[in-house]
Amino acid sequence: MKRGRLPLTALRSFEAAGRLESFTLAAQELFVSQAAISRQVRELEALLGKPLFTRHHRKVLLSPDGVQLLETLATAFDSIDARLEDIRAKETVALLTVNAEPSFAGCWLVPHLADFRALHPGIDVSIESEARLIEFRGNEAQLAIRHSAQATAWPRSQARRLCDVAMVPVASPVILADTPLKTPQDLLSHTLLHEENRDVWTRWFAAAGLTPGAERMRGPIFADCALALQAALRGHGIALVDSVLARDDLDAGRVIQPFDLSVPQGAYFLVARDFDLLPPEAKAFADWMTACFAAPYT
Structure with a gap:
């Protein structure tokens, strides 16, 4: 029999009735009426041309053909159930x-x-x-x-x-190799890289006791800290950056922090x-x- 013509509903009804040896209990398990179970079994028997049950007044018993079919269906249904459970139990991403x-x-x-x-x-x-x-x-x-x-x-x-954020000066080792920085004043001889505006550098120099004029604070202004850090990594100047975001580059030596002085941000x-x-x-x-x-x- 072709798979597309398998009477799956009837087979399911028969398997429940045969396993439980009761049309009534099968109906309860499958949430259908007893009449529906009886009809499905009769249609399956008509299709096969063989009786699958011997019917008595208060119970039904499997015929020899019914026993063989039940064994096959029970094995198949158990295998299907186990596979579905395996799939369902697999960890999903x-x-x-x-x-x-x-x-x-x-x-x-x-x-x-x-x-x-x-x-x-x-x-x-x-x-x-x-x-x-x-x-x-x-x-x-x-x-x-x-x-x-x-x-x-x-x-x-x-x-x-x-965590709290502290802004620290960082520079490429290439820059510092050519002109070592000894005091915060020395930073003013380099291009300063700014994030959004020049306010944070102004606060940092104030903490260092310096008040450089606007002319000495010139330098590129970047939209965010990541861009300023990238410019510092490429030796474009000295940036004042978030120490959290610069930590990996500092630890790897890609940039150097010349002074411990920082300002909160x-x-x-x-x-x-x-x-x-x-x-x-x-x-x-x-x-x-x-x-x-x-x-x-x-």
Whole structure:
């Protein structure tokens, strides 16, 4: 018999009735009427041209052909059930969407993402890189990473402080090899790289006890810290950057911090609509981020 013509409903009814030796119990198991079970079995018997049951007043017994068919069906149905359960039980890959500001996404999150994946291979992370503050609606990210110079909370959301931010001067070793820096005053003989405006460099020099004029503060202005750091890596000048984002380059010696002096610039926060209601994959990511910044990260 061709597979497309197999009477699957009738076979299912017969298997239940034969296994339970009762049309009534089969009907209860399959959530149909007893009459429906009886009709399906009769149609199967008519198709085969052989009786599958011997019917008595209060019970039914399998005929020899019925016993053989039941054995085949029981084995087949058990195999199908086991395979379906295996498929259902397999670990599925969860997709987590995280929204991060471009500088943090490029300089910290992407370089460290492999560490998270090593701990949670069943979770794929989709990174959205944009500066706007998301509302955690619809298909938006489950988590966001935000920097703020002053704010510590955002409307209709919860925030966890990850770490404070300190702005430090960094330069390519090539620059410092040619003209070593001995005092903060020496920085003014180099091109200064600025993020957004010249205010942070002004604050840094003030902390160093210097008040250079506007002419001596000239230099390129970049939209974010990541761009200023890239310019410093290529020897275009000396940048004042977020120490969190520059940490990997500092540790690897790609840039050097000539002076320990820094100025505070707010903090990073992990933000969610409600941390208690996060799905498992988002909670795993939140716990990982918290652990990463558990110790002072400067």
